Amino acid sequence: MISKTINKLHSELPATVKLVAVSKFHPFNAIEEAYGAGQRIFAESRPQELQAKVRQLEAERPDMSDVQWHFIGHLQTNKLKMVLPYASLVQSVDSVRLLDAIESWAAANDRKINVLLEPHVAAEQTKQGFSPDEVYSVLESAVGGGYPHIVFRGIMGMATFTDDMDVVKGDFAALRSIYDRCRFLYPSLSEDFVELSIGMSDDYPVAIEYGSTMVRIGSMIFGSRS
């Protein structure tokens, strides 16, 4: 079932859209099955779980060393060392405080960390995520040399949790326009700044209409997490 869905998605997604398989809360053998169907990018949302799965993979499946791990959950600054050594992309950078902590860790460990900035556009009351203006001011400081150990790769976002596709479209349009404006304002970053990570199991076809380059799909591939 997992491999069937992976195969279907790989054949249906436009070539410009990368599939990120969200394996959070699912066991390692689900990842092995998806890998067998050709999936290489997996995403986790909890530091402990990411670290455990990376270690299991290293111990049991060295042949799967070409897996790329993305981190998509809220990251606390005291958990960086459980995530940054392993994640090829941290999609969910949602505050200047976190970004500054990542820069410090990367400088101390002589690493460059790929990140997406997560603006907050959905209607839900949540404290997480940048305002659009904060996104632009972070990039302003990046072009001025403020984050030498961070590679800004684009924007990640989530739509409001609703069945009303007009609301979802409005949110994706807002994220798309933030992404476009970043590329317009900071052309020196735009060679790296190429990812718009929008779209999940229930809304990815709509996200693709709005220019998604990366869809994050969990339950459609692996089943429900509850």
Ligand SMILES: *Cc1c(COP(=O)(O)O)cnc(C)c1O
């Ligand atoms: C869990 C999660 C997903 C996957 O959601 P599904 O509806 O299961 O596809 C995508 N993005 C983020 C940030 C998530 O936390």
